[in-house]
Amino acid sequence: MLVSAAVWLTAGGMHLRTGATAAMWTLLVGGMFIHPLSLVVLKLMRRSASAPGNPLMSLALATTVWLITGCLLAYGLSTANSEWFFPAMLLVIGSRYLAFQLLYGRREYLLCGGALMLAGCASVWLHVAPAVPAFAGGVIEVIFGVLLLRAHDG
Numbered sequence: 001m002l003v004s005a006a007v008w009l010t011a012g013g014m015h016l017r018t019g020a021t022a023a024m025w026t027l028l029v030g031g032m033f034i035h036p037l038s039l040v041v042l043k044l045m046r047r048s049a050s051a052p053g054n055p056l057m058s059l060a061l062a063t064t065v066w067l068i069t070g071c072l073l074a075y076g077l078s079t080a081n082s083e084w085f086f087p088a089m090l091l092v093i094g095s096r097y098l099a100f101q102l103l104y105g106r107r108e109y110l111l112c113g114g115a116l117m118l119a120g121c122a123s124v125w126l127h128v129a130p131a132v133p134a135f136a137g138g139v140i141e142v143i144f145g146v147l148l149l150r151a152h153d154g
Contacts, residue, residue, distance in 0.1 A: 001148060003038045005141035007031055012134030020082040020130060027089060027134065028071060056103050063099045067092065086133035090120030093137065108151065112144035
């Protein structure tokens with residue numbers, strides 16, 4: 001989750017520095033590296049990324065299909081209005097975390113998913129500056145990533 005947060009925050013920074021197009025591509029391309037980078041980080045931390053014996057692991061693959069479809073939908077929305085991209089991605093990523101709660105049995109995933117989805121909706125309702133949803137996604141994931149690390153260590 002912390003690797004994902006870094007991608008969100010980088011995309012927000014790119015939006016402020018270079019604009020919407022570079023920021024969107026930062027999130028999309030950076031998102032493709034979240035899983036492999038997370039594996040490297042976990043290995044460096046001497047932690048396992050697997051959930052041995054979990055009968056729901058096929059759900060992880062199904063959520064990946066939803067993720068790719070959601071990314072395509074968010075990109076399509078951005079062709080009508082670039083300000084809709086990040087709120088749409090917050091909804092996509094947030095809804096994926098809801099499935100992670102089933103996979104890993106951690107309430108933090110449910111709460112994080114709900115917070116991301118609420119941030120996506122609020123971004124549209126409140127007409128916030130376009131980079132705000134990207135930063136919101138990063139901050140929310142940092143908070144819940146830290147909570148998950150503490151729960152794992154505690």
